[in-house]
Amino acid sequence: MSDIAAKLSGTRSSSAPIVELSPPDIARRRLANWGAIQADNVRITRRETFECSFQARRHLLIAYERAERDDGETLIEGLPKSTLREFNCKLSFVPAGHRFYGWQTPRVLTRVSYFYIDLQNPLFDRSSGIASPTISPRLFFFDQAVWDTALKLKAEVGNSDPMSREYAEALSLVLMQELLRLERTNSASARPLRGGLPVWRQKHVAEFIEEHLAEEISLAALAELADLSLFHFARAFTQSFGVPPHRYHMTRRMDRARSLLQRPALSVTQIGIQIGFRETSSFTRAFRRFTGLTPTEYRRHREA
Numbered sequence: 001m002s003d004i005a006a007k008l009s010g011t012r013s014s015s016a017p018i019v020e021l022s023p024p025d026i027a028r029r030r031l032a033n034w035g036a037i038q039a040d041n042v043r044i045t046r047r048e049t050f051e052c053s054f055q056a057r058r059h060l061l062i063a064y065e066r067a068e069r070d071d072g073e074t075l076i077e078g079l080p081k082s083t084l085r086e087f088n089c090k091l092s093f094v095p096a097g098h099r100f101y102g103w104q105t106p107r108v109l110t111r112v113s114y115f116y117i118d119l120q121n122p123l124f125d126r127s128s129g130i131a132s133p134t135i136s137p138r139l140f141f142f143d144q145a146v147w148d149t150a151l152k153l154k155a156e157v158g159n160s161d162p163m164s165r166e167y168a169e170a171l172s173l174v175l176m177q178e179l180l181r182l183e184r185t186n187s188a189s190a191r192p193l194r195g196g197l198p199v200w201r202q203k204h205v206a207e208f209i210e211e212h213l214a215e216e217i218s219l220a221a222l223a224e225l226a227d228l229s230l231f232h233f234a235r236a237f238t239q240s241f242g243v244p245p246h247r248y249h250m251t252r253r254m255d256r257a258r259s260l261l262q263r264p265a266l267s268v269t270q271i272g273i274q275i276g277f278r279e280t281s282s283f284t285r286a287f288r289r290f291t292g293l294t295p296t297e298y299r300r301h302r303e304a
Contacts, residue, residue: 019054019100019114026050032157034168036123037115037175039157044110051103059117059135060094061179063150066111072104076137080203084140084210088259091146093138093179113154117176123169124176135183142255143182149175196239201226205237209245213253214276219245254290257283261299268295 018040021027026048030041044050049072054060068086075081077098085107094100096119104110118124149171156168197205208225209217222245223233237245253275260271272283272295287295 017056018116019052019060022051022053030157032168034156034165034172035118036121036169037117037153037172039153040114040116041154041157042110042112042114044106047106047109049103049105052101054094054100054114055098056116057096059096059119060100061115061117061146061150061175062092062094062100063113063115063147063154064088064090064092064110065113066108068107069104070107072102074102074104074139076100076139078137079139080200082139084207086256086259087140089147089255089262090140090142091138091150092140093135095135095137098137113150115150115153115175117172123172135179143178145178146175146182149178197226197236202240206241209249209252213249213256214274216276217245217249250286251290254287257287257295258291258298261295262302264299268299271295 018031018038019042021042026044026046027050028043028045032039064087066088067090068088070085073081073083074092076092076094077100078095092100153168153171153175156164156171205222205226208222219230219234222237223230226233226236228236234244237248241248243251256275257271260266260274261268266274268283269280272278272280275283277283277286284294287293287298291298293301
């Protein structure tokens, strides 16, 4: 049994009402309860190893605003564990009844929001079009619509305006519809493609690219990793991921750049270097091709 599996099996069998942190005094938490959805804004206050665990009869959406670790593992029941070191601006979804467990030694002081979704609430009755849907577990993904709605909900925590609850309930419905849309989209794209990479090889290749984002990765190196010829690997990768390997690699670089641009302390030049661009002008051109904005414009837009 792996270390994380051993820890998971030792967690409490009873349902925890919110994500349990250990040690509990490692974080400052602010909670808001709007009935259908409860928000839990968490700021880790010390750079020491901590654990988190959750299992309940309600869904859990996790929005990691700032999350980097020197070591650690994360597991959602039904998915392979992940040792991803940097997951700024990432989302995870834990369906009702599934176990969530993780431990980490943080590289930075983590900022994360947990959203607990109670589908038994009258807000999610049949007239809303949301009737106990099945949503698959997802670990460290990104969807702009889900992310933006989650941040809007986070901003309502502590809001004393009498209209805040009504606004939060409206956002709750939007969030669930966006999660359902994402599930439908993923179900359609998950239909088997002849010649695609097996799921375990997809994960292996994707993790390798993630760990070497700032490096030039040759097609030959990836093909060798997957134990396929260049031709068969390129075709299988494109069928599995929807884009060729070099395009996927560049997309992940730009995703990392968007995450880093939310740190005011880092200059555009420093960010470009971190993701493998020696010249700021090259980084600026590549970023504009992917986003339509220069890095400086993107940062200004996010801060507005």
